[in-house]
Amino acid sequence: MPHDARDTGSTLKFMLKQDIFLCNLDDLAEQEAVELSVEHCPLFAVRHNDNLYAYWNSCPHVGVPLNWMPGKFLDIDKNFIQCSSHGAIFGIDSGKCVSGPCVGDHLSPVVLKQKDTGFYVAADQRLPKPPINLRAQALADLEDS
Numbered sequence: 390m391p392h393d394a395r396d397t398g399s400t401l402k403f404m405l406k407q408d409i410f411l412c413n414l415d416d417l418a419e420q421e422a423v424e425l426s427v428e429h430c431p432l433f434a435v436r437h438n439d440n441l442y443a444y445w446n447s448c449p450h451v452g453v454p455l456n457w458m459p460g461k462f463l464d465i466d467k468n469f470i471q472c473s474s475h476g477a478i479f480g481i482d483s484g485k486c487v488s489g490p491c492v493g494d495h496l497s498p499v500v501l502k503q504k505d506t507g508f509y510v511a512a513d514q515r516l517p518k519p520p521i522n523l524r525a526q527a528l529a530d531l532e533d534s
Contacts (some may be wrong), residue, residue: 408509420467430516437481443499447520448472450491454520
């Protein structure tokens with residue numbers, strides 16, 4: 390298995406080297422999300438109360454992506470971020486889990502920079518490990534048995 394410099398046991402840190410354009414605030418309707426992948430690390434941002442809140446797309450409970458389909462991160466009423474795997478509910482503006490198996494945990498925030506009307510994923514932040522792909526993991530487990 391290849392070594393990932395983002396493993397917590399490594400002394401290396403994988404840092405984002407430059408700002409990366411995410412979106413203009415006006416590109417999103419209120420309570421709408423946008424997705425982006427940076428160095429194989431997916432993230433999303435939600436427009437909420439005319440602010441943009443961004444998080445790495447990984448549930449703190451088991452490390453799986455949160456969305457149930459592309460761009461779909463919010464509960465049916467669009468008041469909370471909801472994990473598609475086990476239904477955990479997170480505050481949009483805080484990333485804090487308020488219901489589900491990871492109550493009290495937080496989503497990992499993405500540092501953004503605003504330049505004029507554009508929002509950018511800010512350089513010089515540590516990238517997380519990519520989320521777990523449960524399907525690929527299950528297939529690999531079957532091959533090992």
